[in-house]
Structures are given as structure tokens and as C-alpha cells.
Amino acid sequence: MTETLPPPPGEPRIATRRRLPSAIWIVPLLALLIGLSMLVHAWLSAGPEIVVSFQSATGLEAGKTPVKYKDVVIGLVKRIELNDDQSAVLVTIDLDKNAKNFTRADSRYWVVRPRIGMGGVSGIDTLFSGAYIGVDSGHDAARRDRFTGLETPPTIINGTPGKAFILHAPALGSLDIGSPVYYRNIQVGQLASYLLDADGQGVTLRIFVRAPYHRLVSSATHFWNASGVDLSLNADGLKLQTQSVATMLAGGIAFDTVLGNDTASPPLASYDLASDRQSALAPPDGDPMLLRLKFDQALRGLAVNAPVEFRGIDIGKVQSVHVEVDPVSHRYPVVVDALVYPRRIDHSQPANTDPANKVLTFLHGMVAQGLRAQARSGNLLTGQLYIAFDFFPSAPKADFDPNSRPVSLPTIAGGFDQLQEQMAGIVGKLNKVPFDTIARHLDDNLVALHQTLHQVNGQVLPAARDTLGSARQTLDSANNALAPDAPLQQNLNQTLLELQRSARSLRGLTDQLNAHPEALIRGRQDSGEKQERTP
Amino acid sequence: MSPPRAQRLGVAACHLCTLVSDAPSNAHARCPRCGARLHSRKPASRSRTFALLCAAILFYLPANLLPVMRTSQFGHAVDSTILSGVMAFWQAGEWDIALVIFIASIVIPCAKFLALGWLMWTTRRKHTLGRKQRTLLYRAVEFIGYWSMLDVLVVGLVCALVRFDLLGRIEPQPGIAFFGAVVMLTMLSASHFDPRLIWDDPEHD
Numbered sequence: 124m125t126e127t128l129p130p131p132p133g134e135p136r137i138a139t140r141r142r143l144p145s146a147i148w149i150v151p152l153l154a155l156l157i158g159l160s161m162l163v164h165a166w167l168s169a170g171p172e173i174v175v176s177f178q179s180a181t182g183l184e185a186g187k188t189p190v191k192y193k194d195v196v197i198g199l200v201k202r203i204e205l206n207d208d209q210s211a212v213l214v215t216i217d218l219d220k221n222a223k224n225f226t227r228a229d230s231r232y233w234v235v236r237p238r239i240g241m242g243g244v245s246g247i248d249t250l251f252s253g254a255y256i257g258v259d260s261g262h263d264a265a266r267r268d269r270f271t272g273l274e275t276p277p278t279i280i281n282g283t284p285g286k287a288f289i290l291h292a293p294a295l296g297s298l299d300i301g302s303p304v305y306y307r308n309i310q311v312g313q314l315a316s317y318l319l320d321a322d323g324q325g326v327t328l329r330i331f332v333r334a335p336y337h338r339l340v341s342s343a344t345h346f347w348n349a350s351g352v353d354l355s356l357n358a359d360g361l362k363l364q365t366q367s368v369a370t371m372l373a374g375g376i377a378f379d380t381v382l383g384n385d386t387a388s389p390p391l392a393s394y395d396l397a398s399d400r401q402s403a404l405a406p407p408d409g410d411p412m413l414l415r416l417k418f419d420q421a422l423r424g425l426a427v428n429a430p431v432e433f434r435g436i437d438i439g440k441v442q443s444v445h446v447e448v449d450p451v452s453h454r455y456p457v458v459v460d461a462l463v464y465p466r467r468i469d470h471s472q473p474a475n476t477d478p479a480n481k482v483l484t485f486l487h488g489m490v491a492q493g494l495r496a497q498a499r500s501g502n503l504l505t506g507q508l509y510i511a512f513d514f515f516p517s518a519p520k521a522d523f524d525p526n527s528r529p530v531s532l533p534t535i536a537g538g539f540d541q542l543q544e545q546m547a548g549i550v551g552k553l554n555k556v557p558f559d560t561i562a563r564h565l566d567d568n569l570v571a572l573h574q575t576l577h578q579v580n581g582q583v584l585p586a587a588r589d590t591l592g593s594a595r596q597t598l599d600s601a602n603n604a605l606a607p608d609a610p611l612q613q614n615l616n617q618t619l620l621e622l623q624r625s626a627r628s629l630r631g632l633t634d635q636l637n638a639h640p641e642a643l644i645r646g647r648q649d650s651g652e653k654q655e656r657t658p
Numbered sequence: 659m660s661p662p663r664a665q666r667l668g669v670a671a672c673h674l675c676t677l678v679s680d681a682p683s684n685a686h687a688r689c690p691r692c693g694a695r696l697h698s699r700k701p702a703s704r705s706r707t708f709a710l711l712c713a714a715i716l717f718y719l720p721a722n723l724l725p726v727m728r729t730s731q732f733g734h735a736v737d738s739t740i741l742s743g744v745m746a747f748w749q750a751g752e753w754d755i756a757l758v759i760f761i762a763s764i765v766i767p768c769a770k771f772l773a774l775g776w777l778m779w780t781t782r783r784k785h786t787l788g789r790k791q792r793t794l795l796y797r798a799v800e801f802i803g804y805w806s807m808l809d810v811l812v813v814g815l816v817c818a819l820v821r822f823d824l825l826g827r828i829e830p831q832p833g834i835a836f837f838g839a840v841v842m843l844t845m846l847s848a849s850h851f852d853p854r855l856i857w858d859d860p861e862h863d
Contacts, residue, residue: 145702145705145706145709147702147705147706147709147710148709150709150710150713150843151709151710151712151713153713154712154713154714154716154717154843155713155716157716157717157720158716158719158720161720251732251734252732252734253734
């Protein structure tokens with residue numbers, strides 16, 4: 124009988140602990156995701172790190188100076204430090220991910236600062252914004268992470284449409300990097316760089332001609348230095364030639380294409396840079412020939428580079444002038460070495476002078492005809508001389524040795540000197556005139572003349588006066604006789620009147636006789652007379 | 659002898675209107691006056707505080723690493739982070755401004771992280787030492803919370819004022835958004851923390 128109580132109902136276990144974490148954890152998860160995504164983005168967009176060395180870090184600031192290509196920021200200067208021997212500045216640059224092309228081995232880096240030059244002003248925007256590093260991408264397949272920065276900005280950025288050409292010039296002149304290249308006064312390009320030739324004998328210039336003008340450069344193109352002002356005075360008058368004011372100051376290059384065999388030039392084709400337009404467009408000269416001219420006269424005013432002319436045409440120039448000592452004959456001739464371009468005389472001459480070629484035979488023939496070199500005065504005011512080749516058929520015979528080197532050409536005394544000699548001859552003749560004797564004789568003559576005159580004064584003059592007095596008396600009486608009221612005059616008048624009357628009656632008689640010839644026989648008839656008198 | 663606790667007396671205060679009523683027997687009890695849910699402690703206080711604190715710390719890294727402001731003068735733009743700004747002011751001799759910015763944007767957020775972290779760690783371990791000081795610390799954290807918004811306000815103000823195009827221009831950068839998020843998350847984190855947890859006794863549980 125035990126009453127057993129039912130066991131109390133067990134308390135249900137209430138699961139209070141949630142299986143899932145609270146929704147609040149989404150917040151830090153989101154934060155984590157955002158942070159991670161930024162990290163991944165930064166890691167993905169991190170580009171290459173490069174080191175560029177510059178001479179100086181003027182205007183550059185670590186962490187601030189951007190690297191720009193076409194004004195788009197592609198990187199940032201991270202660090203600036205000196206290299207080990209403190210000779211250069213190493214600038215560490217963080218490039219963007221998409222700036223991989225700027226690690227090509229031929230990429231160029233330079234600092235863009237405000238620059239003021241003859242050719243213009245550049246980088247003026249950096250005056251306010253601060254300097255930045257400019258970059259030009261390359262084409263090389265090789266990559267680098269160390270570069271040497273340019274000290275001056277390159278004039279031509281890679282990828283600019285156009286073509287580069289090579290010019291050879293004897294000297295740079297007033298040209299500089301960035302000097303303009305003109306075609307018919309339009310600026311079509313720039314001088315990109317220049318380099319002294321390895322042998323130091325010239326300068327190689329690299330110019331860039333922009334599209335579409337690069338098509339104007341062909342194999343028949345001639346380039347010349349258009350720097351400065353070309354002022355020429357010739358028979359046409361004063362001529363001033365210049366490309367632009369900038370060219371006058373900063374120099375420039377111009378080119379023109381001679382119509383004809385023009386084929387498009389390949390890039391980096393090589394040309395010669397002439398010193399001026401005239402020589403650029405002149406037909407090619409060929410090789411010059413060195414001629415030696417010996418003058419027996421002083422050649423004051425003959426400068427190196429003085430022209431050598433043949434019949435007024437420039438065929439060469441003086442290369443050197445010096446005195447030669449001839450110990451045997453004790454003469455001191457002036458030796459002029461002249462470079463002559465035979466092609467300028469005769470275009471049929473071959474371009475390259477061969478010692479035994481026909482140029483010498485040609486010259487030999489000309490010398491036989493009287494060809495002589497003469498130093499002539501080109502300018503009376505300045506006394507500048509030039510060398511003229513001309514024919515003097517009357518000149519004495521001269522030797523011509525075609526085998527001597529350099530070839531010697533006979534000379535003749537120059538025009539001005541000839542004149543001088545003639546003047547000297549005249550002066551010599553004048554000197555021979557016996558001026559003393561002449562003067563003495565003249566003096567004697569003058570004394571005699573004086574005596575004669577004295578005599579004339581004392582004796583001849585009084586007699587003459589008397590004669591003149593009687594002559595006047597005669598004239599007075601003649602005057603009286605001719606006066607209007609003189610009896611002679613009256614008588615003459617009366618006589619003349621009488622004569623007039625007689626003439627009239629005589630005319631009446633002749634008229635009567637003309638009309639009536641019978642009157643001589645019959646006497647006068649009145650009727651007829653009346654008719655005659657009426658008209 | 660400490661006074662009896664609300665839990666032992668079976669009562670709880672409403673979080674919204676602070677009316678003290680019978681302790682809830684289940685999770686769905688509501689306050690008889692305002693109808694808000696009744697809890698004897700803020701629900702999931704520690705985990706929420708911890709989660710928000712973690713998010714704040716995560717955002718604190720980009721807030722300091724990313725630039726907060728871009729100053730452009732004559733087209734030359736300079737990005738500055740909070741720390742670089744402080745250093746710029748310090749080097750310029752404006753040490754007072756540098757100090758204000760440094761305290762408001764670096765010291766206070768860091769101090770809040772440490773304070774909240776310590777409070778959570780001690781309440782988890784149910785430490786009984788320095789309860790009053792810890793409560794004071796919590797009140798301080800709560801009070802000081804919005805003062806860290808100073809940076810955000812400064813950036814917002816100068817960005818709105820300095821707009822001279824080429825001459826000068828200040829633009830906000832993503833860093834300041836993260837910094838604002840840090841400040842808000844720490845404030846939320848602090849508000850989710852229930853300071854009564856500090857006083858909960860382990861032996862009476």
C-alpha cells in the first residue's frame with residue numbers, strides 16, 4: 124500500500140545557447156573583408172620599383188614628386204638618396220601596375236622644371252606645381268630597374284609620328300637641341316640630339332621631322348643651316364633672308380627637295396648639312412683639287428677662304444697663304460694653296476679626282492692657252508683680294524708640270540699691282556723731266572717780258588692817246604654833218620623828193636605807153652587815160 | 659555586506675524607461691509601461707561589444723595608413739595621413755594644434771580600444787578588483803566617444819571651405835571615412851557594453 128508518487132516531471136532542458144554566433148559579427152567580418160580587399164587591391168596595383176640616377180635632385184621631394192607620362196601620373200618618388208660616392212642622386216620610384224612599359228631598357232627619365240631658352244619656354248606649369256619626373260617609354264624587349272636620368276628633356280617623345288634623320292655637319296654652329304627644322308618656313312621638326320664624330324672631324328646631328336612632313340624628305344632632299352640672317356647685296360639689290368626671329372637667335376635647319384629622282388627616304392637616312400641654302404641646292408662639287416700658286420707680290424688682303432674664281436664663277440677657295448723662302452735665288456714668293464672644284468668649271472669632269480685623270484690634261488691645255496692665276500682686288504675699300512683664273516694670251520710662256528704634287532699653276536701679277544707698276548713708270552718718266560732748266564729759262568723770259576712792257580708803258584701809250592684824241596675830233600665833225608637839221612641832210616631830202624616825183628612821172632609815161640603804144644606816134648587820147656586811172 | 663541585487667530579488671529595470679518590474683521568466687517578457695523587451699542584462703552584451711570593437715580595430719588600420727585629405731596648391735597635390743598631418747604641424751612649430759590632433763585622433767581611439775578590451779576581459783574573468791574605477795573608466799569612454807569625431811569635422815569643414823580650384827583645394831580622401839567608421843564603431847561598441855557586468859558577482863550566480 125505504499126503510495127508511490129509519480130516522479131515529478133523533469134524540467135525540460137532549454138537550450139539557451141545559440142548555435143549560430145550573433146548577427147553582430149557580420150560587422151567585423153565586413154570590416155575584415157573591406158580591409159582585405161584593399162590590401163589585395165594595393166598588392167595587385169603595386170608596380171615595379173625603379174631607381175633613376177640624376178645629377179641633382181633640385182625640385183624633387185620624396186613621397187610627393189609624381190612621375191608623369193603625357194601628364195598622367197604613373198608613379199611617385201619614394202626615396203631620394205645619394206649614391207655611394209656622392210656623385211649622383213638616386214631617386215627610387217614606385218611605378219603603377221600599368222606602367223610596366225616604362226621599365227623597358229630604353230625608357231628615358233628626366234626632371235621637368237621650368238626652362239627658359241632661346242627656342243622658348245617650357246615647363247612653366249611646374250613653376251607652381253613643383254617639378255615632376257617625365258618619362259618616355261621605350262621599345263626594347265629587355266627590362267631594367269636602374270636608369271640614368273637625362274639632364275635635359277628629350278625633344279622627341281617616342282611614339283610621335285614622324286621620322287628621324289641623320290645630318291652631318293662640319294660644325295654645330297648656333298644649333299642646339301630643340302632647334303627648329305623648317306620646310307618653306309613652316310616648322311616641321313626639331314633637332315633631337317647631336318654628337319661629335321668619333322674622329323672629331325665633324326658633328327652628327329639627329330633631327331626629327333613630324334608626320335606628315337616626313338614624307339617631304341626624300342633622297343633628293345638638301346638640308347642647310349638656316350641660322351642667323353643672310354644679307355646679300357648683289358646686282359638685284361639688297362636681299363635679306365631669314366626663317367624666323369627665333370631662328371635668328373636660336374638657329375635652325377631648313378630643307379628643300381630638288382625635283383627629280385626623289386624616292387622616299389628610309390628612317391635615319393644620312394644627309395649633309397650645308398652652310399647655306401645656295402650651297403645646299405648647288406649641284407654636287409665632287410672632290411676638290413689642290414692647286415699651288417706662287418705669287419711674286421705681296422698679297423695683303425688675301426684671306427683664307429677667299430674665293431677662287433674662273434671668269435667670275437666661284438670655283439673654289441683659298442686654303443692657306445704663306446711665304447716660301449727660296450735660299451738659292453733669295454726670293455720670297457707668297458705661296459697660295461687653293462682648293463678648286465673642277466666640276467664647277469666643267470660638269471663632265473669626273474666627281475673624284477684621280478691623279479692621272481683628264482682634269483690635269485684639261486688644265487694643261489688651258490695653261491697652254493694662257494690660263495694664269497691672278498690676285499685681284501675684290502673690294503677697293505677693304506682691299507680684300509681674291510684669286511682669279513683667267514686667260515692672258517699675251518702672257519709669257521710658263522711651265523706646267525702635271526706630275527708635281529700639289530699641282531702648280533703659273534701666276535701673273537695682279538690687276539692692282541699692274542696699275543701700281545704703271546704708275547711707277549710714269550713717276551720715273553716725270554722724274555727725268557729737267558724742271559730746273561725749264562724754270563731758269565722761264566725766269567729769263569719773264570725778265571725780257573717785263574722790259575718790253577716797261578717800254579710799252581713809256582713810249583707807246585702816250586702816242587696812242589694823241590691818236591685817240593684826233594680820232595674823236597673826226598668823229599665829232601662827222602656827227603655834226605649827219606645831224607637831222609644839217610644842211611647836208613636837208614639837201615639830201617629835197618633831192619630824194621625830186622627823185623620820187625621824177626620816178627612817178629616816169630611810171631605814168633610807161634603806163635601810158637603800155638596801154639597805148641600808139642601814143643608815141645599819135646599823141647595822148649583822153650578817154651583811154653581816164654579808164655586807166657580808175658582802178 | 660552589500661545590498662541585495664536585482665537578480666536575487668527577481669526584478670529587472672527596463673532598458674528604455676528604467677521602470678523596475680518583475681524579472682522576466684522567459685525571453686519574451688515586456689515592460690508593462692513602455693512595452694520594451696525586458697532583460698536583466700543587455701543581451702549578448704559582451705559578444706556584441708567585442709564584435710564591434712574588432713571591426714573598429716580593423717578599420718583603424720586603413721584610417722591611419724590611407725590619406726585623409728588631399729591638399730592641392732597650384733595643381734600640386736599632396737596627400738596627407740593623420741600622422742603626417744600631426745608631424746607637419748609639429749615641424750611647422752604649431753605644437754599645440756599637433757597635440758590636439760594627436761590626442762583626438764590617435765590617443766583617444768587607442769585608449770578606447772584598450773579600455774573596452776580590458777573591461778571585457780575583466781568582466782569575462784569576473785574580476786572583483788577595482789570595480790568602481792572600471793565603471794568610471796567605462797563612463798569616461800562613453801563620454802569621450804564623440805570627441806574623436808573632431809578629425810572628421812575638421813576635414814569636412816576645410817574641404818567645404820577651401821575650394822579655390824587652381825589656387826588651392828582640399829579634398830577628402832578615403833582614410834577619413836574609415837576614421838569616421840572607427841569612431842562610430844567604438845561608440846556603438848561602448849554602448850553595447852553593459853556596465854552592470856562589472857558588478858556581477860561570480861559566487862552569487
